[in-house]
Amino acid sequence: MFLQLLINGLIAGSIYALISSGFSIIYTTNKFVHFAHGSTATVAAYFLYWTFSGLGIPIYITFPLTIFVAALFGFLIHLVIYLPLKKRKTSSVILLIASIGIMIFCDNLMQLLFGANVKILSIFPHGRGIEFLGAYITPIQIAILIIVLILFVGLWTFSKYSRLGKIMRAVADNPELAKTTGINSVRIQHWSFVIGSAIAGLAGILIALEHNIEPSMGTHLMIQGFTAAVIGGVTSLPGSIVGAYVLGLVENFGIWWLPSGYKSAIAFVLLLAFLLVRPQGIFGINKGARE
Amino acid sequence: MLEIQGIKKSFGGVEAIKGSNFIIEKNKITALIGPNGAGKTTLFDIIAGFTRPDEGRVLYEGEDITDKEPHIIANLGISRTFQQVRLFKNLTIGDHLSMVENNGDMNLIKNIFRKKKVKRVKQETYEQVLEDFGIKQTLETHINDLSFGQRKLLQIAMALQKPHKLLMLDEPVAGVNKVIQTEIENLLLKLKEKNETILLIDHDIELVHRLADHVIALDAGIVICEGAPNEVLKNPKVLEAYLGE
Amino acid sequence: MPKKLGIMIAGLALFLLIGGGCSRTDAPTTNTSGATETPAVKDTSPIKLGWLGPLTGDVSSVGTANREGTELAVKEINDAGGINGRKVEVVYEDGACDSKTASNAGNKLINVEKVTAIVGGLCSGETLANTTVAEENKVVMVAYGSTAPSLTTAGDYIFRVVPSDSYQGKYAANFVYSTLGKKKVAVLYAKTDYTEGIAQVFIDEYKKLGGEVVLTDTFLQTDRDLKTQLTKVKNSEAEALYFPTYTEAAVVGFKQMKELGLSISIIGPEGYADPKIVAAEGTHDTMYTAPVSPENESFNNKFMAATKRTDVPIYTTHAYDATKILLETIKKVGTDKEMIKNELYNVKNYQGVSGEITFDKNGDLATANYEIMVIKNNKSEKYSAQ
Numbered sequence: 001m002f003l004q005l006l007i008n009g010l011i012a013g014s015i016y017a018l019i020s021s022g023f024s025i026i027y028t029t030n031k032f033v034h035f036a037h038g039s040t041a042t043v044a045a046y047f048l049y050w051t052f053s054g055l056g057i058p059i060y061i062t063f064p065l066t067i068f069v070a071a072l073f074g075f076l077i078h079l080v081i082y083l084p085l086k087k088r089k090t091s092s093v094i095l096l097i098a099s100i101g102i103m104i105f106c107d108n109l110m111q112l113l114f115g116a117n118v119k120i121l122s123i124f125p126h127g128r129g130i131e132f133l134g135a136y137i138t139p140i141q142i143a144i145l146i147i148v149l150i151l152f153v154g155l156w157t158f159s160k161y162s163r164l165g166k167i168m169r170a171v172a173d174n175p176e177l178a179k180t181t182g183i184n185s186v187r188i189q190h191w192s193f194v195i196g197s198a199i200a201g202l203a204g205i206l207i208a209l210e211h212n213i214e215p216s217m218g219t220h221l222m223i224q225g226f227t228a229a230v231i232g233g234v235t236s237l238p239g240s241i242v243g244a245y246v247l248g249l250v251e252n253f254g255i256w257w258l259p260s261g262y263k264s265a266i267a268f269v270l271l272l273a274f275l276l277v278r279p280q281g282i283f284g285i286n287k288g289a290r291e
Numbered sequence: 292m293l294e295i296q297g298i299k300k301s302f303g304g305v306e307a308i309k310g311s312n313f314i315i316e317k318n319k320i321t322a323l324i325g326p327n328g329a330g331k332t333t334l335f336d337i338i339a340g341f342t343r344p345d346e347g348r349v350l351y352e353g354e355d356i357t358d359k360e361p362h363i364i365a366n367l368g369i370s371r372t373f374q375q376v377r378l379f380k381n382l383t384i385g386d387h388l389s390m391v392e393n394n395g396d397m398n399l400i401k402n403i404f405r406k407k408k409v410k411r412v413k414q415e416t417y418e419q420v421l422e423d424f425g426i427k428q429t430l431e432t433h434i435n436d437l438s439f440g441q442r443k444l445l446q447i448a449m450a451l452q453k454p455h456k457l458l459m460l461d462e463p464v465a466g467v468n469k470v471i472q473t474e475i476e477n478l479l480l481k482l483k484e485k486n487e488t489i490l491l492i493d494h495d496i497e498l499v500h501r502l503a504d505h506v507i508a509l510d511a512g513i514v515i516c517e518g519a520p521n522e523v524l525k526n527p528k529v530l531e532a533y534l535g536e
Numbered sequence: 537m538p539k540k541l542g543i544m545i546a547g548l549a550l551f552l553l554i555g556g557g558c559s560r561t562d563a564p565t566t567n568t569s570g571a572t573e574t575p576a577v578k579d580t581s582p583i584k585l586g587w588l589g590p591l592t593g594d595v596s597s598v599g600t601a602n603r604e605g606t607e608l609a610v611k612e613i614n615d616a617g618g619i620n621g622r623k624v625e626v627v628y629e630d631g632a633c634d635s636k637t638a639s640n641a642g643n644k645l646i647n648v649e650k651v652t653a654i655v656g657g658l659c660s661g662e663t664l665a666n667t668t669v670a671e672e673n674k675v676v677m678v679a680y681g682s683t684a685p686s687l688t689t690a691g692d693y694i695f696r697v698v699p700s701d702s703y704q705g706k707y708a709a710n711f712v713y714s715t716l717g718k719k720k721v722a723v724l725y726a727k728t729d730y731t732e733g734i735a736q737v738f739i740d741e742y743k744k745l746g747g748e749v750v751l752t753d754t755f756l757q758t759d760r761d762l763k764t765q766l767t768k769v770k771n772s773e774a775e776a777l778y779f780p781t782y783t784e785a786a787v788v789g790f791k792q793m794k795e796l797g798l799s800i801s802i803i804g805p806e807g808y809a810d811p812k813i814v815a816a817e818g819t820h821d822t823m824y825t826a827p828v829s830p831e832n833e834s835f836n837n838k839f840m841a842a843t844k845r846t847d848v849p850i851y852t853t854h855a856y857d858a859t860k861i862l863l864e865t866i867k868k869v870g871t872d873k874e875m876i877k878n879e880l881y882n883v884k885n886y887q888g889v890s891g892e893i894t895f896d897k898n899g900d901l902a903t904a905n906y907e908i909m910v911i912k913n914n915k916s917e918k919y920s921a922q
Contacts, residue, residue: 126818178379260768261754
């Protein structure tokens, strides 16, 4: 049972990581909470459903197309909504409220277009999982684990060895100052939304395959993705993935003893604990004042 | 090198700059002086591209840069510092110094992977910079752990480290103690020897006397007098404008 | 300027967040009691009924068919001239099998549309969300699918043409213990009125029979990942799993049972008759209890002809009967709400297409009969012990 719970925790963590990593990239560069990030995954999932199940386009076209659409979606939100607000020097709180508004709008739009019922994407057949020392894991779940692992390695390398990581943090801290050093701050911000949203698009695809599609799926995941990012440290890119695994494992092992209904409660307790005791998360760099 | 032509700027009905015209010559240290509110920092903002003037042009090496974006202007070779020291909160000294390098080339791939050897060379260069500036800290020190004087020095170090043709310093010695002030002065003198082009804003008359080749006195952005330090600083119109301080 | 814009956006966002869920509580103006329709002149205005059920969300594949059952009943009455010369109009509202949505819908029917009576809801949660407002406004509700035991004492104005799960839960417990011979069972149920109600009845009865409930665990109606609960079930010594749940979570559950290699017998309540569950992956050999419905070929034929459907989903006959009973009662006593309520308690041995209907003093069905169905290759058939 331990092994199965471990696998369950890793799978749950991987899914949260897909959301938290993209979110972390955006937060690190823009210093406000883009709650509508979850909606990017939702829109991607529905787009995949529409093109694959509705129009019958083969997956080797729809998969990359979906990721592209997701990146475009995030980019447009930044361009059309956040940038104009930022130009008026609105605070991060206002931007957060705007992002919540976008999130609600998108969820309802998806419901309007596709209905509230759960949509099942039957691209790959579901079957009995592969047995492994008494625990079961399915091919899709293995694929998710591998993809997230690759993502983690990529982000860690990027963070440690790349100048771009530092540039992103500089842009987040003081875009005007960054400009004086010759950095095109706005373009960096655009890129953060493109890359972060592309990852959310990937998340949408994988989650649609593993868990099916519902209008509110992105919002639920965003709450957990946000918690994961806080636990790992919102300003640490690899940290967001570590935080996701911590959350996934704690949730699944937590309900070994507690009734399963407490799963969400565990997530919130963890979030609260970190916010109170260590707001910069496990890997957060936070010398001095709280963000 | 830099020409200001007919610049006018108002903020909410108040005319900060009524019509500015002057030229900054190469290889000289030019000082902008004037009472508070004379529009000096505003001119810096306009030159560096952070604000657009209502009227007029800024020509840099013959090119009209009035409407260009700040980062483009920075990459054309204009370095500036701020009156209130501005640095990146959560980065280290080393980060700041590496931040100013080569930003004209934003090639993503190049920026993601840097050869180890290049990194080592840069490391040594930066350590030398710290030594030159007398900043007794390591490259890994966070900004929050520096004293005010050290931050001011770092700001200037960054401006210098950045590939530049024109250095704009906004009150480089304001608020520092005598020791650091002397350090910065000596630094500027060294730069003068190296024939750097510097545009300086400062209130310290003595300092201006010692450093500047050319002085421009402004009041509401209008040049009321310019010339060699001796002449300008004794000019009655200038003294009158200052007495209002 | 930025401040104003910020406040506007904040206000809009707040409005969106809050505005969605407010239920109105207008004080009822007319129709609370007494004669409202004693016309000196003959009244030809239409009789307004309300209908409540899931048109979206969980179990909507059943709810949409049930609505058509009501539509058929209403059409038949109207085609025959209506009730005392008045046409019957129905306002259909979506309860989405969710208490909050159903509460808004019920409020709208009672306080805005001011309907005479309500056919509905399907899900127990939908009905229970409206019992108080219905009682206060003396609006009769005749539920056509709500089986939770707690409805028995919900009020004088609340009726149902389906039996209480206090029967079904016991029937299931007996089946699992005696017929299937499983002495150790795990119970995994969703936290809703319906599923929790029947789970509790099952557990009590099963223990009374001498069986051991080795594990009970729960999940939310909206949960879409049951892997951990199912892992616990797999790890327990359970020989069978009693799994009361609504459709969307059921589909997830069956899929994940298959993935995890959980192979014990699965038994559920009548909600499993939802075509969406029957068609789902991993449901082969799953058994469920279902109220015995007489085979009514003529009804089935006319329903399928009218709706172009190829089957008659569960509770459609009940929705049809509930509608008919209400309308016939109104024909007898008029539209006075209290008189409608009183007359309904007199319904005895009504021959409905869903079976014989007699209301007891609680507005419940006086008798209940169940049978076991089993899903084989995504089709439901009667269970037979071989």
